[in-house]
Amino acid sequence: MQARHGQSSYRDRTDEFFGIVESRRRSIAPAAENNVPYGGGGRRREDPRSAAANQSEFSKRASLIGLAIHQTSQKLSKLAQLAKRSSVFDDPTREIQELTVVIKQEISGLNGALLDLQAVRNSHNDESNISRDTTTHSATVVDDLKNRLMDTTKEFKDVLTLRTENMKIQEDRMKFFSKISSKESANPFVRQRPLASKPSPSQPAPLPWANGSSSSSSQIVPRQGEAESSPLLQQSQQQQQHMVPLQDTYMQSRAEALHNVESTIHELGNIFTQLATMVSQQGEIAIRIDQNMEDTLANVEGAQTQLARYLNSISSNRWLMIKIFFVLIAFLMVFLFFVA
Amino acid sequence: MNAAMKITALLVLKAAPETTDPVILANASDVSHFGYFQRSSVKEFVVFVGRTVASRTPPSQRQSVQHEEYKVHAYNRNGLCAVGFMDDHYPVRSAFSLLNQVIDEYQKSFGETWRSAKEDSAQPWPYLADALTKFQDPAEADKLLKIQRELDETKIIIHKTIDSVLARGEKLDSLVEKSSDLSMASQMFYKQAKKTNSCCTIL
Numbered sequence: 257m258q259a260r261h262g263q264s265s266y267r268d269r270t271d272e273f274f275g276i277v278e279s280r281r282r283s284i285a286p287a288a289e290n291n292v293p294y295g296g297g298g299r300r301r302e303d304p305r306s307a308a309a310n311q312s313e314f315s316k317r318a319s320l321i322g323l324a325i326h327q328t329s330q331k332l333s334k335l336a337q338l339a340k341r342s343s344v345f346d347d348p349t350r351e352i353q354e355l356t357v358v359i360k361q362e363i364s365g366l367n368g369a370l371l372d373l374q375a376v377r378n379s380h381n382d383e384s385n386i387s388r389d390t391t392t393h394s395a396t397v398v399d400d401l402k403n404r405l406m407d408t409t410k411e412f413k414d415v416l417t418l419r420t421e422n423m424k425i426q427e428d429r430m431k432f433f434s435k436i437s438s439k440e441s442a443n444p445f446v447r448q449r450p451l452a453s454k455p456s457p458s459q460p461a462p463l464p465w466a467n468g469s470s471s472s473s474s475q476i477v478p479r480q481g482e483a484e485s486s487p488l489l490q491q492s493q494q495q496q497q498h499m500v501p502l503q504d505t506y507m508q509s510r511a512e513a514l515h516n517v518e519s520t521i522h523e524l525g526n527i528f529t530q531l532a533t534m535v536s537q538q539g540e541i542a543i544r545i546d547q548n549m550e551d552t553l554a555n556v557e558g559a560q561t562q563l564a565r566y567l568n569s570i571s572s573n574r575w576l577m578i579k580i581f582f583v584l585i586a587f588l589m590v591f592l593f594f595v596a
Numbered sequence: 597m598n599a600a601m602k603i604t605a606l607l608v609l610k611a612a613p614e615t616t617d618p619v620i621l622a623n624a625s626d627v628s629h630f631g632y633f634q635r636s637s638v639k640e641f642v643v644f645v646g647r648t649v650a651s652r653t654p655p656s657q658r659q660s661v662q663h664e665e666y667k668v669h670a671y672n673r674n675g676l677c678a679v680g681f682m683d684d685h686y687p688v689r690s691a692f693s694l695l696n697q698v699i700d701e702y703q704k705s706f707g708e709t710w711r712s713a714k715e716d717s718a719q720p721w722p723y724l725a726d727a728l729t730k731f732q733d734p735a736e737a738d739k740l741l742k743i744q745r746e747l748d749e750t751k752i753i754i755h756k757t758i759d760s761v762l763a764r765g766e767k768l769d770s771l772v773e774k775s776s777d778l779s780m781a782s783q784m785f786y787k788q789a790k791k792t793n794s795c796c797t798i799l
Contacts, residue, residue: 509689513740520747541768548775555782562789
């Protein structure tokens with residue numbers, strides 16, 4: 257991987273170099289041409305030279321970036337080797353982490369530099385008239401650098417995933433080892449499966465009587481009496497090892513239970529608060545209902561009074577008499593006027 | 597809920613690190629679910645396994661051992677060791693809190709006399725037998741478990757309460773609408789009555 261990177265960087269460098277040389281030659285040639293027709297055009301002369309200067313600055317930057325990418329990829333390959341090498345013991349964690357940080361910084365720096373380069377190229381393209389070849393050349397260079405940076409980043413990511421996988425495998429292996437030691441001491445009587453990976457001198461001794469004692473409880477008593485002393489020592493040692501995790505487990509389970517209880521109580525408190533809010537809101541609604549009913553009562557009572565008065569006014573004959581009287585008077589008037 | 601969680605036996609032993617044979621101070625076992633002929637052998641087995649586990653438990657340490665279908669939990673506190681034979685379903689934490697209680701109770705009732713015991717004591721200790729029957733339900737032994745269970749029940753009840761309060765809220769909403777409609781209608785009624793009453797001339 258390293259050689260390939262070196263090779264690709266060398267090859268591309270050559271192309272770049274040729275491109276630079278050609279562009280320089282081309283820029284110097286039109287500069288020479290421009291000098292002849294426009295004698296006093298000093299500005300014109302400066303233009304292609306500035307173009308050449310810009311071009312060389314661009315190529316200088318591009319070459320710097322290419323070199324940095326190459327260095328980063330070298331570091332990355334070293335990191336990959338370190339990550340692959342990981343075993344249970346002698347873990348170069350700190351070096352790996354340092355390398356990771358350094359590579360990450362370099363990649364981000366390269367990213368920024370590449371963006372600057374692109375901006376520079378764009379600005380130069382805009383201000384001075386460079387030939388089409390130079391524009392395509394610079395575009396190709398920038399694209400190539402971007403691709404290489406992307407490849408480097410991808411490889412970096414792969415190395416990191418490899419590293420996390422290895423770490424997970426290590427953790428599982430360690431857990432497996434500790435579980436094996438706990439299993440050996442937790443089953444002092446029976447059911448010891450042959451643990452091929454963890455060599456233990458006590459294995460052959462417990463096995464014969466362990467297999468035999470799985471039958472019934474009555475047979476355990478005489479067998480255990482004879483084979484007890486030999487595994488006792490080793491198991492007591494291993495018990496010491498896994499006793500601390502057992503204490504931790506016990507304490508941890510107690511702590512977890514306490515946490516659960518506390519969170520449950522907290523939730524209950526929340527629910528009670530919500531309940532109180534809902535009930536108070538409903539209390540407002542109930543008060544509104546009460547007011548509505550009172551209004552209705554008042555309205556109906558008023559209406560009833562009106563109707564009672566109306567009834568009185570209808571049932572009383574006073575108005576009727578007055579009306580009949582007026583009608584009679586009117587009739588009399590008419591009668592008097594027309595007849596007499 | 598889990599299938600019946602059972603304690604088969606509870607033992608209190610004096611575990612002296614010098615001698616390899618702990619001395620049994622109290623023994624309570626429930627062998628009712630074994631056949632009649634197996635009971636004595638099971639008792640022997642309990643005694644022997646208890647002695648072995650107690651001898652292997654270092655002081656002020658807890659230990660759980662899996663043996664056939666039983667879990668044997670042992671707690672050694674400064675030479676006084678409590679061993680319990682539970683089945684797999686019994687939660688480990690409750691087992692150890694039960695052993696804690698047993699040891700505390702023993703120290704309270706017998707003080708330091710057990711340190712001088714040299715042979716297995718044959719007297720039954722009624723507290724242990726009571727504990728055996730009482731603590732078949734792990735919630736009794738483990739206060740945390742009991743509290744958790746009660747909290748869960750309370751939570752269920754509260755959820756039901758909230759549901760009924762929501763229903764009440766809906767009913768109150770419909771009531772408030774109906775009452776506002778009613779008040780509108782009565783207002784119209786009143787206006788109408790006033791109109792027919794005040795405008796006099798009846799013909």
